[in-house]
Amino acid sequence: DARVTQTPRHKVTEMGQEVTMRCQPILGHNTVFWYRQTMMQGLELLAYFRNRAPLDDSGMPKDRFSAEMPDATLATLKIQPSEPRDSAVYFCASDLEANGPGELFFGEGSRLTVL
Amino acid sequence: EDQVTQSPEALRLQEGESSSLNCSYTVSGLRGLFWYRQDPGKGPEFLFTLYSAGEEKEKERLKATLTKKESFLHITAPKPEDSATYLCAVQPRTGSASKIIFGSGTRLSIRP
Secondary structure: OOOOEEEOOEEEEOOOOOEEEEEEOOOOOOEEEEEEEEOOOEEEEEEEEEOOEEEEOOOOOOOOEEEEEEEOOEEEEEEOOOOHHHOEEEEEEEEOHHHOOOOOEEOOOEEEEEO | OOEEEEEOOEEEEEOOOOEEEEEEEEOOOEEEEEEEEEOOOOOOEEEEEEOOOOOEEEEOOEEEEEOOOEEEEEEOOOOHHHOEEEEEEEEEOOOOOOOOEEOOOEEEEEEO
């Protein structure tokens, strides 16, 4: 059963600490997305990659957030330093471009709480 | 600015009571409109893609329709297991090829 895997599922940290979230996309999917979900803003696109190359990270606060794909099986989202306003659920999703637009496969999310 | 607005924010129905969820959108050309279902503590799950006005898609008790300005998700004779948040999303024709913009969702609750 192919699925997107995210770690950690839950993270509680203190303001100022570094947080790294990881995502393993579905094998063979060539597009990877990072979304953030809060009650106030809903699902916001932070960044996405195609064939490991960053295509758009305009939704991401550049001073503290960074996203990378070191290889085709791993995407990372890093926050340094973290702030209470970063508390949210972070979702990774993957897609196979050849399948046509919009059919994203989401992981179960990483719930981040920054105290 | 590309925008997606969903209404109502929340909807409570009795089992078997049919209704519709609305998604209105403003985009600079529409590449596709998508519906997702999200259960508590889970990631969104893809339901439908609609490409052009007049198109309809069905899956079990759900039917999605599309006009030039909005989409409807019709739910017929719902069951408690249909309770979830339903998200609408659009992909604009211009700009980044894979950029998908989500609405804030409608929380649907079906009482037995």
